[in-house]
Amino acid sequence: MGDSDSFAERLGRRRFLRLSGAAGAAGLAGCAGQDELQGETETDGDSGGGSGGSGGSGSDTETDGGDSGGGESIKVGAVIPFSGDLADFGGPMLNAMKMAQEDINAAGGPLGREIEIVDEDSGTDSTQAVNAANKLVNTNGVQSVIGAVSSGVTISIANSVTIPNGILQITSASSSPSITTLDDDDLVWRTRTNDRFVAKVMAMIAQNEDASSAAVVYINNDFGKALADTFESAFEGETTAKVGYSSGQSSYNQVLSQAFADDPEFVALAGYPESGTTMLSQWNEQGYGGNWILHTSLLSSDVIENVGADIMNGMYGVRTKPPTGDATDAFVSDYEEQFPDAQVFSPYSWNSYDALVSYALAVQAAGTADPAEVKAQMRPVSNPEGETVSYGEFESAISMLEEGTEIDYSGPSGTVNYDENGDVASDMVIVSVEDGQFTDQETIPADELI
Template sequence: MIGLLTFAVAGCGGSSTPAPAPAPEGEATGGGEETVSFDGQLKIGFMAPMTGSEATYGKDMENAAKLAMAEINAKGGVLGKELVMVTGDDACDPQQATAAASKLVSENVVAVVGGYCSGSTLPTVKIYADADIPFVIVAANSTRLIDENVGKAFMINGTGLHQGEKAVELFNRIGAKKLALVHQGDGYSEDLARITQDLWEAAGNEVVAMEVVNKGEQNFSSIVTSIKSKNPDVVYWTAYFADGGLLIKQLRQGGYTGDIVVGDGSNSPQLLEIAGQASEGVYVTTNPLVEYMPVAKEFIDNYKSAYSQEPGPYSALAYDGVYLVADAIERAGSVESAGLIQALADTPEYQGLSGVISFKDDNTLEQSNFVILQAKGGKWELAE
């Protein structure tokens, strides 16, 4: 825990210097006045969508991970070695993710941080496990990942079960009795829809529709007609923002007046832009955002200074993921895989930017980190 707290001070309560420019190999600058010398490098893999429809999320996550590495390196690195990032682009596509993961393995990374889309993260869990490389999964949260895990992957975002429970809590709060679910058939959105269905029906409520749409769909008229005919109190979209924004707009244009809720894959300002006025009042079940975390003010300032933009919804998780790996290496005293994996499993309760992180026996979070936001005036606001 000592090592983790030391790193946390560097990230949350120390120098406000933003991520420094890349230094020559073997050196790092600490605020422009001091040069830190290193005894070699440690490669950390980072995997997220750098291309494709979810690239905005991926780039934001990469930025946050780079910021964490820069802060750690400015304080002397890990075991005297410089952290170096090797990025793999999974494009939220399982086939490309498989190739990207294999490439990271060939780069001899000591750990991997990342994973946004559950569908593309799923096939990589075995690849890293077979190579004895610990994988800190920072965003992907399908419960299918738990089934694939053989003890070498660690999920620091709440699972689909956590999110389903939060969604049901919201449905009860708004007085809903009849629910319509819409997903895209991928590992993340179908998993969340099925979990939510089971929880909702177990509580004695009714699921009146379970609709499936193709990714990239532009015309939701048949879905809107079907949903309206079944008169649900609430519609829960469990997939991603690009298509979710269009569905919301077309639901309202088609005359649906009930509540609309979206899952964390749609937690983006872009969903609000796509949906326009139709987004007013829409809820989202999501991981905690840095703008609602007092402890994250310095991180936000540093991120904006380094990248000239606001951090996104998964920035805190990506940032925490790097610090967890760094701390585990320090506590293990080496990058030997068995010791590093055990050190991650033994992580004591850590108050990261994203919340308290400690793991159950299945390497998922001990406690849920999900919150509820609501769209008001074109932006998300905390609804609880």
Template sequence: MTSLPQVAPRIAKLTALSIGVALLATACGGSSTPTSTGSGTAKAAGIACPAPSATGSATSAAGAGGAVPPSATTTPTALKIGSLLPTTGSLAFLGPPEIAGVNLGIKEINDAGGVLGKPVEVIHRDSGDTKTDIATQSTNALLGSGVSAIIGAASSGVTKTVINQITGAGVVQFSPANTAAELSAWDDKGLYWRTAPSDILQGRVLGNYMATCGAQTIGLVVLNDAYGTGLAKSVRAAFEAAGGKVVAEELFNTGDSQFSSQVDKVVAAKPDAIALITFDEAKSIVPLITGKGVKPSQLFLVDGNMADYSKVFQPGTLKGAQGTIPGTFAKDDFKKKLLAIDPALKDYSYAGESYDAVNLIALATEAAKSTKGVDIAAQLKAVSEVGEKCNTFPSCVTLLRGGKDIDYDGQSGPVTFSDAGDPTEAYVGIYEFQDDNTYKAVKEEFGKL
């Protein structure tokens, strides 16, 4: 196959990266200072974080408030978008909000008259996880259907199994949830993009937050894949830079079902706090840890396992545990629109990122006046920066069709891409589990990459 042209300058590797994090609420405090002594369980001293409510400013997902001018261009083929999102596997809990975000974006675009004179088509396929070959089969089906762009996967590990296949076919791959830092330097011919920030940012936020909450030592239980080890590296660097010490770090592999050895070693190191960098393996790991006397307030989770555990654990099992999810808090008006798409939604993780991915692909298609993947990719950076601000497809496409440059800012926050296709600034939300083992928003932190 003839090699595809580079559609945008890409970074061969990350040579320098600085992150500034601004706390949008008061710092965590603790009435006592943790020490390095204690009995054979992790210590609760100093892990006391207040949970002020954070509402943030509302960003309307409503339309432009007027008729959208028709496109002056009609293409022979409609824009066709595929989704490669999890409905089975270890991240299946992330599938419903992501799929709802995609479907809401498609609905609003088509209600506004579609793209380049035609309704946008969407085809959904399951990504599964890295324990299966579902992603490859789904990718084959989507490429065979002639999609111009694929939204997904959610898992960075799954993306690594299909990214060459997708981008090698000249199709845009746009993930709403991939966070592995190594994907920034992937040889993707300029066709891989994401609205979720690199784990360098989430790790920085989590590491700093645990230190701010009073922890002087931490232990880590880590999934041994691109997501887990990359995020753990960033957490470690941030926590150590804040003066803390990582006293234990235990790995497990995808597909493992026994975690007693890892838990025993981490708890034996007597850390002030324990970070679980896992997917749904947390369902097995949490009871092992709390069964050894570790208090739930000493546990810190991440986006891969921040889920609704109300039907998994006894009430109170996770009360006081905290965790991080990249992205801003979903606003009430956006939640209402998502619930109209999927009334069963209970979680909104990465819904905004998925919605934004659809809008950005559609707007880049309008800007390119083409449904070819390479042409769409060449316009994605342009529609996200240096232009008139807009935050919905109708308002943005009206400006584009009027000959204006646009700067799309969406439900996931400000969207400005680097040459590597990564967001250069993003929010990370901090959440706390309640007695019923569901979680609520605590605060947002904003960082620049």
């Protein structure tokens, strides 16, 4: 192929060939006998389904009064990072939840009750986060928790607090495939796409650049390990090394030495902004070759600013594709107006908005804030085939539910269609660093990655 071909053009040809091959295989499968196909089951896909927060710190455990308008507020806990390696995300996520809270309460709230957010700092640390979640459940009386960001922290909260206590939990940022397989009694949900998608696209980028070798550097937790394994499975070339690391180190020279020992053409980095910034800076200082493919969590303008735009020029990244509809544009505009000095950290911001709204709609449909009843309504209010409701239409959605009309909520993050595991699927977008900005290159539809 010619050097003048763009990344998107090269990727388009590869996708065409791959999809043509898949179509051919599907055609052959269609010739198989019906008896051979009846035993097949689909394992993935959409099958139907400081903190300074706005919440209070009430000490009484809520007694849910069912469908009684004008009752006590419905307390929603938020365990998100305002400190630690993921501190960049906490503020924008809480801002988005406040926007959702304001929209919900302005419409009268679910069951005529206001939503009250009680937030705690996860510290990007499992022990601190579990303690925070226990406080929210046992002292503040929340019946739902939004959080966390780190997949390992989210899983710790789920296994130690929310699942044992029958509390509904929604994460708007954690992406490890390990969350999908939790034995959670349908209590753990997420509005953020599973990292299997991200890892597959990271491998696709290396292959599209005709790389025959690549390494993976990953933070040594549930999120990083699962992504590294999926990348290795998806990458058609040789994965020369998978190197785990701990955050908070002053030097990552040993990690870099292991990762670049066999001169991989690309290194996929699954990490967080603080440690990632240090690692990329030291990579440049030590004069290692190759190029980087960055996980969504590193696609921050702060990372470019701290590492240097000239150093990061030409690096690739993967993130979920923001919807192109009016809901996303309106949300971003409203966010920037309400929080002019705060970053909209997509997708965490708009996914946090949708997490709270989808929960509030499920409470309305359930007629109670009891998690055992609410969890059964999470899919019906957000999945097809109901009447479509979107950003800024909470009041209309409540009216429809009161009239017995089924609804299908979609918001700033797109369709919020929860599958049988409580996951959502999103299109992915490949980006590259150009002139100090992450610039979109190509969109990969979710149905190509399932």
